[in-house]
Amino acid sequence: MRLNKMFAALAAAALFAPFSLTAQAQPKPAAPTTLTFNWEGAYGRANILVFPFRPGGRYEQLVTQYTNGTVKLDNKEKLFSIMDSAYAVGDGRVMMGTQSIAAASGTYPLLDFGGIPGLFSEMPNGATEYAHALLDPKMMAVLDNYTAKAGFKVLGSAISLANNALWGNKPIKTLADFKGVKMRASGRTQTSALRDLGGSPLTLSMAEIEEALSRGTVDAITTSKSFGAERGLTQLSKYVSIWPITPIFPQYILINLKAWEKLSPQQKEGLLRASAQLTGEMATALEAAEFTYNLWIRSTKTEMVVPDDAEVRKAMGLMQPVVKEWLETAGPLGKDVLRIAVTHAKGPSVGVIRDMAK
Numbered sequence: 001m002r003l004n005k006m007f008a009a010l011a012a013a014a015l016f017a018p019f020s021l022t023a024q025a026q027p028k029p030a031a032p033t034t035l036t037f038n039w040e041g042a043y044g045r046a047n048i049l050v051f052p053f054r055p056g057g058r059y060e061q062l063v064t065q066y067t068n069g070t071v072k073l074d075n076k077e078k079l080f081s082i083m084d085s086a087y088a089v090g091d092g093r094v095m096m097g098t099q100s101i102a103a104a105s106g107t108y109p110l111l112d113f114g115g116i117p118g119l120f121s122e123m124p125n126g127a128t129e130y131a132h133a134l135l136d137p138k139m140m141a142v143l144d145n146y147t148a149k150a151g152f153k154v155l156g157s158a159i160s161l162a163n164n165a166l167w168g169n170k171p172i173k174t175l176a177d178f179k180g181v182k183m184r185a186s187g188r189t190q191t192s193a194l195r196d197l198g199g200s201p202l203t204l205s206m207a208e209i210e211e212a213l214s215r216g217t218v219d220a221i222t223t224s225k226s227f228g229a230e231r232g233l234t235q236l237s238k239y240v241s242i243w244p245i246t247p248i249f250p251q252y253i254l255i256n257l258k259a260w261e262k263l264s265p266q267q268k269e270g271l272l273r274a275s276a277q278l279t280g281e282m283a284t285a286l287e288a289a290e291f292t293y294n295l296w297i298r299s300t301k302t303e304m305v306v307p308d309d310a311e312v313r314k315a316m317g318l319m320q321p322v323v324k325e326w327l328e329t330a331g332p333l334g335k336d337v338l339r340i341a342v343t344h345a346k347g348p349s350v351g352v353i354r355d356m357a358k
Contacts, residue, residue, distance in 0.1 A: 038097030042082040049251040067270030090151030102187030114248030115189035118349025124287035133344040156275030163246040168220030172241035183220040234300040
């Protein structure tokens, strides 16, 4: 009897042991990886370049969704300025953030390919074309090669309504109207375009634009419909003239390269998917924004001036020097970027740009 009881006890122990051992061996869930994120809000919290990246905003929601909560963004507002965000991400002072590409176009001209006049269509179609070009695996590989030395990686982009609006007290309806007009420009590519159209572009910080326009330091401010309206330029301008000068004005999503390399494959895939989805959502958001800001402007005393198609075609015909200058400053990868971009772009100058990229 004693032997039978002993065997029964051993059998019971053997039966239940695997379950208890397995339960004890299960690891605790790993704590999420926290990445500091520079929320650069120079354009205003409500601007489409800024709003998706707010704490708890659309981008953070997508990151949580696609990484299954294993990546957490520690969002810091204006930790670094519009001129410093990419540098701070690159040297590790912050792990992630956004960067206005126009503001950094002097240092990273290759990243400003979206600003080449005539390459991409006007909104909202241009946003979809640009998203496909930026997210093309070949493009991402070229950009990885380009930004590696700077210490960061491009994940995706938010896009503004584009810097197609000239706010001032003179209507610019024909190409001849650009001649001698002093206008504030954003970035190197846009400055080249305005110069070749006959204007006199100047570089001013965003803090100076209202005073410069009211005092006559400049005749016009070149910026988007959205940013101009939000900054109150309707109160300072009799006219806003709409020209396809900068088709794409992007705010890139960046991650520090060393931080990226420490992530698991699943976390990397999640960040790429979150960034790609936000980039793709821009077209819908911009279409709604275009309608909204047109109504906003028309409800004010500022007159919206739209040039004839013939004048726009003439203007685009003057943009070859802009492309040439961009290629010279972008460096040896410039033609690679354009060759990839033209497979997705459908702007009015895409044929000329395709030939120049050969």
